[in-house]
Amino acid sequence: MEGGFGPIVAFEIFGIPVTQTVTTTWFIMAVLILYSYMATRRMTTVPRTLQNVTEILVDGINGLTRQSMGDKNIGFAPYMGTLIIFIAVANIAGLFGLRPPTADVNTTFALSIMTFLMIHFFGAKSQGTWNYLKGFTEPFTLLLPLNIMGELATPISLAFRLFGNIVGGLIIVNLTYSALGSLSSSLLGISVPLFQVGIPALIHVYFDLFAGILQSFIFAMLTMVFISIAID
Template structure:
């Protein structure tokens, strides 16, 4: 979507009509940062950790404990995915602090992540319970609820994606409107530099980009763990 508050098209792949938007390029930037950090943080691991290695080990240990506490010790193998998901979402949601459009302000990104969760729910439910028991679950607590149970399952990726997308794009819209209003106000009172835009938005950035961004990353990862765990139990 071009214009308005949608992601702009940065370029078109040569020889095709395939557009590459801000969402894709900013995701590439975040991926490059995380890959570079992973390489630098793990290339010189020592038997006695110090410095950056201490932070990395603390982070990994925390993710594994968090996953085990939420999903159970028997599902701790999900920790690498949950950790990757949470770290990516935190970086993506905080991108606005660096004047980069958050990839999660694009419904394509949030729906893609929600669909991964959706397929994980049903794949691991079938793997753990078997096809027969899995299908029988749609008839609980009684067969008349079959349609409602199916609709409820299909609503999961929709609710997951729109919750994250709505919170991030809502903050983006509010901040854009605020900057626009402050720019007009600065011009109307004859300020030579847009000083109002430099000072006033700072507290709102702390809320919309830092607090809400980190909180929504946590909520998305937590709901993913809860949904998958419930489906498997």
């Protein structure tokens, strides 16, 4: 995407462009690793502040996994938790003035391809490869192309849903800031963008917090449901 809302190339390593998306992802990874270390460093039976928050989070994710995948699939909880936490933090990165990595199709497609591979790997593993492949010809052979189309549509819609929501928010937040900036210079006649103070907060709450957290939850939930459908 030329110009517009694409990520800026931060620097190059051996001719490979490293975009803002990659640097922000590294930063988020570092923050999450640091958080995990801090939260689990001195664990006590009666949890204190940071451990308390973490326990609520872990309990919630375990409960969600158990509810949507069943008790026997609780082993998926760590992956789903990682997914939900990473996407949520990435989506709300805009609040801290960073460009959300999930506003880049490369990130969202990487995540949805992981989901796609997991669906089919675990499907083939639990039903046997042959039986699993035979499932594509059900209820009758004529539906084979339709079934394959449906399977391919899953990662596409998963990736674009996340991307579309976040990039949509990104564009509208940018438009609002520039509109408020030009409004304050034309109405007040000063070059200080006074209207940019406070007013955009509402937009941030809806597009960054509401949409961001909702979409991370939806991405992880859909991954869980699709995998558990493939398993049994």
